[in-house]
Amino acid sequence: MKWSKQKKIIEDRICDNLKKRISINLTNYRAIHEPESRFWITYDGKEIISISKMQWLNEWVKIRKEYKESNGTENEYDYATNVMQNNGDYYINDILYSLYQYLNLSIDEALTSENFIIKALSMIDKRLGKRRLITMVLDEKEHPLVKKLYKIRCDIEKIDGINC
Secondary structure, three states, X not given: OOHHHHHHHHHHOEOOOOOOXXXXXXXXXXXXXXXXXXXXXXXXXXXXXXXXXXXXXXXXXXHHHHHHHOOOOOOHHHHHHHHXXXXXOOOHHHHHHHHHXXXXXXXXXXXXXXXXXXXXXXXXXXXXXHHHHHHOOOOXXXXXXXXXXXXXXXXXOXXXXXXX
């Protein structure tokens, strides 16, 4: 599916109060040797997350080298990937796959997903009702994007309380 169509479907799922305020973006810069990809989400024109292929690769290489120098027993490539994912950093191709998966999930499946992109998008999904939003409790270890979109949604729905 083309990104423009996927973007439209995802943005159509955003709750009405946030539809014009949140934008989900993806671009590919192909003029360089190793094509750079970037994914970002804006709220009222300000970036709340930006994920870059080159930034991810640089961090991954750094972790891999450090692990190799420490004489670790695991495969250094797998180790670096696991560390990155445990920190909530996903490779751009994983982000694209997550966005595709999100389109095929029920709201219950999206809310319980281990993938932070899917879970974050579910916080602003119009299928998530106000009553359910009020009763939700986020884990302290939740990815910052999930927390941020949850707070934005609570604010826009005028929900106060310990959870928001």
